[in-house]
Amino acid sequence: MSPDLLAILAQPAPLVAPHLIGWTLTHHTPHGSVAIELTEVEAYAGESDPASHAWRGPTARNSVMFGPAGRLYVYLSHGLHHCANVVTGPEGEASAVLLRAGRVVAGVDVARRRRGEQVARHSLARGPGNLGQALALTRQHSGAHLFDGGPLVLSPPSRTPAAVSSGPRVGVSRAHDWPWRYWLPGDPTVSAYRRGKTADTQPVPHLPL
Template sequence: MAPGEGWRRGHDITAETTTHGRIFTRAELALDPVDLAELLLGAVIESTGPDGTVAVRLVEVEAYRGLDDPASHCYRGRTPRNAVMWGPAGHLYVYFVYGMHFCANVVGTEDGQPGAVLLRAGEIVSGADLARARKPAARGSGEFAKGPAILTSVLGIDREQNGVDLTDPASPVRLLTGERVPADDVRTGPRVGVAMAMETPWRFWIDGSPAVSTYRRGGRKRPR
């Protein structure tokens, strides 16, 4: 089925259709983060700034729940930093890490129940020249958005995009359905770089994609 034909979970097309599919509706994204992570593989995140637009097909993501997930930013409750993660679904949660990098997450679940999916890696599907200018040291097409900090960098996402509505066609960052990934191509495993709940297999990736990041066990001293 071609992009934009409403293949995901049988929903009708209710939002603007583009070359990378249609924009997700909020109801489609209001899922448990584990289910949302699987849904997002093959989806396209598209970001527009003053210098142009870059679109990335998602090939690796990680699910984080809330109060029942020791590795989650929300594990100890609501704070000004993690407020976006509490919903409603369909918003972008951006946080700053290690004093130098931004990471982006798609918020899921029902409003008031925290949970989100970290966008770990992707493949550039449009705006390659701009992506190359933002990441000139990349040695191949698979490295332009390999890793969560690099992905946000090539998309031009920083703290200013925290909380934007990914389901709004007028938003500077939009989430599109892309093309469905066959179940046989999906792999799961432990999350990367967390110090708690290390063995929880909530990292999902597309087998064979050169953009999937290298697995790194543990290493963080705080919940993400």
């Protein structure tokens, strides 16, 4: 991992999350490669965040969340869907950004075989479970390095989006009103769910590197 990327990811998830919009996660497999440009993410902190998997401290399941940054944390949701997170923050402090949705920019045919031939292109990775399925992720990928030349690669964009929207988190019963979900405004790949609270659209905030 380059020092600049490490400096970005080594900060707390709420600071990192809006900057991950536009990044691309690629998974190279024997059955083909799929690359997804991120359009929606959601930040989760550690023991200070009651919606986080790490709220009650480290366990065998969430240990990857405690670092180091730049790894993938994958969990199984409701026994059905594998959801992917980028681990952030300083080592020893749990922090991760859930990858909620994205645009398939390479390997569309491969993603469609995994998701279903009738699925519209904008829906191939719309929602965290669908994103995980399109990338063929499982719990076996939890802990994988994203910058060591392995099959999973996280790449920064050539150009940062001009603005992102933020609003309450989705699908959690605690701290759901924290505005830690970020998405690309107006993009059809972003999940359709919206709470009643008005979204805030703002320039991508500066990271104190």
